[in-house]
Amino acid sequence: EYAVVLFLGLLFYLGVLGILGIFLPTGLGLKDLMQGKDLSLARRAPGPFPWYMVPPKGDASGGMRPSVAVLAETRNVVKSRGTGVISWQHAQVGMRLVPRDAVQTAGRSGASIRFSPKDWLEMSENSLVIIRKLEQDPVRLAKRSSLLVIDGEFHGVLGGAEEKTFDIELGKSGAKARIVSGGDKKGPAEFQVTVNPDKSTTLAMFKGTAEVAAKGVTVRVDTNRSTTVSESGTPSPPEVLPTSPVLSSPAEDAVFYYRSLPPKVSLAWNALEEADGYRVVVARDPEFRDVLIKRGVSHPSFVHGNLKEGVYYWKVSGKKKWAEGLASKVAQFKVVKDLVPPDLRLETASHGESSDRCRLKGVTEPGASVFVSGNPIPLNEAGEFECDVRLARGINVIVVEAVDSAGNVAFRSMRSNRIF
Structure with missing residues (x-):
């Protein structure tokens, strides 16, 4: 009997809800209307x-x-x-x-x-x-x-x-x-x-x-x-309308490294004779939905020094009075935070103990700057370098320093004993 009563009560409840749904409209609550x-x-x-x-x-x-x-x-x-x-x-x-x-x-x-x-x-x-x-x-x-x-x-x-x-x-x-x-x-x-x-x-x-x-x-x-x-x-x-500018720097997919403070990112493009200004737009996405910078400039260059780590997309359009032409092609660059010192490996080629020189060879991170005893040494594209080091009589300590683009520094030293 209890099951029958419960079943009939449920049917009655559902029937009432159905009638209310037909005759009473649905919509926003009183709070929303107020x-x-x-x-x-x-x-x-x-x-x-x-x-x-x-x-x-x-x-x-x-x-x-x-x-x-x-x-x-x-x-x-x-x-x-x-x-x-x-x-x-x-x-x-x-x-x-x-x-x-x-x-x-x-x-x-x-x-x-x-x-x-x-x-x-x-x-x-x-x-x-x-x-x-x-x-x-x-x-x-x-x-x-x-x-x-x-x-x-x-x-x-x-x-x-x-x-x-x-x-x-x-x-x-x-x-x-x-x-x-x-x-x-x-x-x-x-x-x-x-x-x-x-x-x-x-x-x-x-x-x-x-x-x-x-x-x-x-x-x-x-x-x-x-x-x-x-x-x-x-x-x-x-x-x-002004023509579309051609972006010149940085190169496509360029990477700007920094260690503590964000780097200065320099953007440049060709000058348009028919334009009296330009508009630079930098965004986090290639569709420019998330725009970070939208700036009008009078010269074909723009510098920004407060971009956080990430991938950025940029474009430029020429302006003549209020009219703005089609934008340039979209270019991309990266800003990367780097706290790792560059790899630095050294080797020497002796000229004999009686010689006042020795040949120093080494390799480091491509694009880094190398200094031997404070003097800058050129690198090839693979990061390899070599130079002659003048030696004094007795024990010589040769200090080599490598600095990457983010400012991280690696040191190496070598000893050379010369009698002449």
């Missing part, structure tokens, strides 16, 4: 393209609404703000973005927004963007995305087999840029949008074309060209 969390963002789970979201309760639009994009990646501090929400929230990777959603990155942070598998926008640090509407392109009979760039820097690609357009509102100037890709025939569009310190906005086209319209003026920006829209909304005539 903290200002957006219920609509919580319901945007990742999914295949195209993305759709269920409209929030009270939305009169009806049916499933297509989302414009998805937040594909975040690095460090990235926040989002949903439609009609005042407070910013921690952005979740995979969340779907609908019109009027905003995404913001903090210092040394970044985010990737994907509008389709081959259309994406990379946000740099301290950037803010607002997603705009998803509308029908009457010419190409396809969906066209748009967004409003408020602040920061953005690098985008518009790809795929078919021709596409992508609309961007440039800052608060009211200017609108339409990016056009060429599909399989003419290739993808690649561009960069930068909001400058004087509140102007620069659009650089690395591939593809764009049209920028403001105050009745339309400017066509072709490949390897740029235009800058002033804060008042006037676009400048297109200008040619």
